[in-house]
Amino acid sequence: xxxxxxxxxxxVCLVCLLTGIWIICAGLPARAATTERIVVxxxxxxxxxxxxPVAYFVDGAAVRGKAQFEANLWGAVWRFRNEGNRASxxxxxxxxxxxxxxxxxxxxxxxxxxxGNPRFFALVAQRLYLFSREANRDxxxxxxxxxxxxxxxxxxxxxxxxxx
Numbered sequence: 303x304x305x306x307x308x309x310x311x312x313x314v315c316l317v318c319l320l321t322g323i324w325i326i327c328a329g330l331p332a333r334a335a336t337t338e339r340i341v342v343x344x345x346x347x348x349x350x351x352x353x354x355p356v357a358y359f360v361d362g363a364a365v366r367g368k369a370q371f372e373a374n375l376w377g378a379v380w381r382f383r384n385e386g387n388r389a390s391x392x393x394x395x396x397x398x399x400x401x402x403x404x405x406x407x408x409x410x411x412x413x414x415x416x417x418g419n420p421r422f423f424a425l426v427a428q429r430l431y432l433f434s435r436e437a438n439r440d441x442x443x444x445x446x447x448x449x450x451x452x453x454x455x456x457x458x459x460x461x462x463x464x465x466x
Contacts, residue, residue, distance in 0.1 A: 339464050340378045341404030341417040341432075349378035350432065353420040355398045356387035358430050364421050375399075400430045402457060403464075407431050408438035411452035415460050 342349050349355075357365035367381025371388045374380075375395055382388040391398045400418065402410055409416040418432025422439045425431075426446045433439035442449050 338377070339403050339461065340376050341400075342378045347377075347379045349380050350400060350404050350418075350420045352381045354381060354383045354387055355400060355430060356390050357383055358423055358425060359398065359428075360387065362425075364423060397428065398430065400432045402431075402453065403461075404432050406434040406438055407449055407453050408442050409434060410457055410460060411449045413456050413460070415464065 340349055343351065352367050354365050354367040357363065357367075365383050367383055367387075369381065371382040371385055372379055373382070373388055373392055375392070376399075380388075380391060382391065401407065404418050404420075405415045406418045416434045418434055420432055422433040422436050423430060424433070424439055424443050424446075426443075431439075431442065433442065
């Protein structure tokens with residue numbers, strides 16, 4: 303990308319942000335924060351877009367948490383639907399927190415870290431996995447053992463690169 307084009311792209315996004323006209327920005331690449339060990343919003347520090355990690359287990363669905371039920375853990379702000387879910391998470395964050403910090407295990411298996419989308423999830427062996435795309439979730443669900451084997455080989459090195 304040429305520097306002049308990049309500058310124009312940033313100005314267009316600023317105009318979009320200020321005016322609320324987002325259709326102009328559709329062709330510009332999205333930037334995800336991939337320098338953190340937990341996927342968080344770079345401005346608010348909220349993990350997994352504010353979705354309640356316990357609700358995946360309790361409700362079997364992606365449910366947004368509420369600001370009045372927050373907890374700080376692992377350098378991230380987690381939101382919950384109710385106090386019970388908050389307490390469950392704080393008692394067992396290793397169970398309820400998304401595996402691999404919320405990064406897509408299908409992408410990790412390929413050797414890259416891409417933030418998972420909380421709307422594309424799978425529960426496998428009582429663990430939560432988030433995926434960047436629906437196709438990744440479907441492929442993972444068809445053969446989780448194969449993906450987890452590949453992730454096991456690549457995740458330690460990729461994790462060391464995060465947060466540097």
